Amino acid sequence: MSEPKTTVRELIREKYATLTASEKKLAxxxxxxxxxxxxxxxxxxxxxxxxxxxxxxxxxxxxxxxxFPQFHQSLLSELQAKVQGPTQRRANWATEAPESHLLNRFxxxxxxxxxxxxxxxxxxxxxxAAGCLADTNGRLYIVGGRITRALAEYxxxxxxxxxxxxTHMTSSSATWPHYVLDMVTGDTLLMFDIRRYxxxxxxxxxxxxxxxxxxxxxxxxxxxxIASIADxxxxxxxxxxxxxxxxxxxxxxxxxxxxxxxxxxxxxxxDRYERLDExxxxxxxxxxx
Amino acid sequence: MSEPKTTVRELIREKYATLTASEKKLAxxxxxxxxxxxxxxxxxxxxxxxxxxxxxxxxxxxxxxxxFPQFHQSLLSELQAKVQGPTQRRANWATEAPESHLLNRFxxxxxxxxxxxxxxxxxxxxxxAAGCLADTNGRLYIVGGRITRALAEYxxxxxxxxxxxxTHMTSSSATWPHYVLDMVTGDTLLMFDIRRYxxxxxxxxxxxxxxxxxxxxxxxxxxxxIASIADxxxxxxxxxxxxxxxxxxxxxxxxxxxxxxxxxxxxxxxDRYERLDExxxxxxxxxxx
DNA sequence: AAGTGTGTGGAAAGATTTTTACAAACGACA
DNA sequence: TGTCGTTTGTAAAAATCTTTCCACACACTT
Numbered sequence: 001m002s003e004p005k006t007t008v009r010e011l012i013r014e015k016y017a018t019l020t021a022s023e024k025k026l027a028x029x030x031x032x033x034x035x036x037x038x039x040x041x042x043x044x045x046x047x048x049x050x051x052x053x054x055x056x057x058x059x060x061x062x063x064x065x066x067x068f069p070q071f072h073q074s075l076l077s078e079l080q081a082k083v084q085g086p087t088q089r090r091a092n093w094a095t096e097a098p099e100s101h102l103l104n105r106f107x108x109x110x111x112x113x114x115x116x117x118x119x120x121x122x123x124x125x126x127x128x129a130a131g132c133l134a135d136t137n138g139r140l141y142i143v144g145g146r147i148t149r150a151l152a153e154y155x156x157x158x159x160x161x162x163x164x165x166x167t168h169m170t171s172s173s174a175t176w177p178h179y180v181l182d183m184v185t186g187d188t189l190l191m192f193d194i195r196r197y198x199x200x201x202x203x204x205x206x207x208x209x210x211x212x213x214x215x216x217x218x219x220x221x222x223x224x225x226i227a228s229i230a231d232x233x234x235x236x237x238x239x240x241x242x243x244x245x246x247x248x249x250x251x252x253x254x255x256x257x258x259x260x261x262x263x264x265x266x267x268x269x270x271d272r273y274e275r276l277d278e279x280x281x282x283x284x285x286x287x288x289x
Numbered sequence: 290m291s292e293p294k295t296t297v298r299e300l301i302r303e304k305y306a307t308l309t310a311s312e313k314k315l316a317x318x319x320x321x322x323x324x325x326x327x328x329x330x331x332x333x334x335x336x337x338x339x340x341x342x343x344x345x346x347x348x349x350x351x352x353x354x355x356x357f358p359q360f361h362q363s364l365l366s367e368l369q370a371k372v373q374g375p376t377q378r379r380a381n382w383a384t385e386a387p388e389s390h391l392l393n394r395f396x397x398x399x400x401x402x403x404x405x406x407x408x409x410x411x412x413x414x415x416x417x418a419a420g421c422l423a424d425t426n427g428r429l430y431i432v433g434g435r436i437t438r439a440l441a442e443y444x445x446x447x448x449x450x451x452x453x454x455x456t457h458m459t460s461s462s463a464t465w466p467h468y469v470l471d472m473v474t475g476d477t478l479l480m481f482d483i484r485r486y487x488x489x490x491x492x493x494x495x496x497x498x499x500x501x502x503x504x505x506x507x508x509x510x511x512x513x514x515i516a517s518i519a520d521x522x523x524x525x526x527x528x529x530x531x532x533x534x535x536x537x538x539x540x541x542x543x544x545x546x547x548x549x550x551x552x553x554x555x556x557x558x559x560d561r562y563e564r565l566d567e568x569x570x571x572x573x574x575x576x577x578x
Numbered sequence: 579a580a581g582t583g584t585g586t587g588g589a590a591a592g593a594t595t596t597t598t599a600c601a602a603a604c605g606a607c608a
Numbered sequence: 609t610g611t612c613g614t615t616t617g618t619a620a621a622a623a624t625c626t627t628t629c630c631a632c633a634c635a636c637t638t
Binding site (some may be wrong): 310311312340342343344347358446467 | 614615616617618624
């Protein structure tokens, strides 16, 4: 161990695997609201986590404490140390790692990116774009670039779960003409294009536009050339202290779009989800030895 | 809260004049080491101030508390409030959209997830895991589940750009045995397993472990069963107001891991990046009209 | 389908903390 | 110097919190 004194949090994480079901429930409640959830009497702690008093006592024992009071005391001194030490800064946000640790540098950059991205989303356009993505009268085509292919795939997996008529255009541009051939007015094309922008994608957007397809592009803060011809553009802040770009904010925007679409036609989406689950379940049982 | 705003400290100052001699002694001891001196059982507090227990009880009563426990509680909440002070700084985060708009509900949930995830990363384990991922003496295998396949792919794309000997195990488990066959001690297996956990992945982890492979698993806050046999586990908070789980925090953790690996062997990674760029550039020119 | 083992919570026993009761100590004033 | 009011601490009672014990429930095995 690098540090002589481990925090209760670390202790919980360390022993987490050895905990039983309701002990895990308690552990989660504790971590979720740390350390507040732990600094009360054992009865209250138990009640808040919705487990029994003995469960708390047992887990505390497993964690290596002599009894609940000792655990309680430990939590208290942690809390106090936090207040007194200069560690007060961002204690809750960041890890206990040193300020200069990569984790902290990253969390800072990513917070910034998310914040910038969010405050640059026009919620009116967002709603309209979600409407297009939800419209099953037309087909929904999804495509990404070299790096963003993973995002496109993620989008495809989810959209496929909540609506019909979704197509993932593989990143091999050789196959694109086949898809373009069938595009008609009323269809929607969701594109991901982060720098370095790909010429292929621009061509594809042009072709789609010629056929009356609604083009939605998710790009970075500098905007892909596609933005100038797209119907809806979303800019995501992607800079991080690294040689490449972050896609956390892109992911967030994508997930929010998916959620919006899901909400738009809920009963249908729900029905699909349930049937999908059934099928997966069936496949699983099928395989069981 | 019966005491709406005032801190215990202010309360003591306010009533100081009305206190008796030994009560003043206690008050001084309290202020001298605030709030630590107050956060203990009444007996301990009394001993530290060198007064009797009833004196403490009486003073606490004069201060307006119903009993010592209430006083105790009050000090505790003060302490806690101090620790989680700057958590409310989400104000400048959201868009101008109405509070109830999906965008805001989402940004809230995601902030929470990121914060929880970060504060639960053990930076020591993080560094060690990054070390394994960077070690090119062994092969690096990457695999994901149904939903997390996209993340695995994203990981693959990036790791491939910064180091040699990376394999993406396709999500079709039929092909896995071929990969397992070649696994040896010193190899690393990076797995993504978010609920619903997949039995296949657990089996794969077991097989890999038997062959001495280091297993790193990125899972959710409830921990995949793989966590109990994995060498390194990272928990990502994934709950959002939706029928499915968010992978924004997972993405963040992944990107941070990638960055750590990149930093670990920079000159080599840089070289690979440059050569990769050259090749992509060449391919682009090739196609240019 | 019965048996074994583990996990869980109810409730009583045990320990600790808090409150109360009371008497000794101190100082003020006649 | 004696009496009174106030303050203070000791010790017992009361309240509360913690631990232990045990029976039940559930899962997994034979």
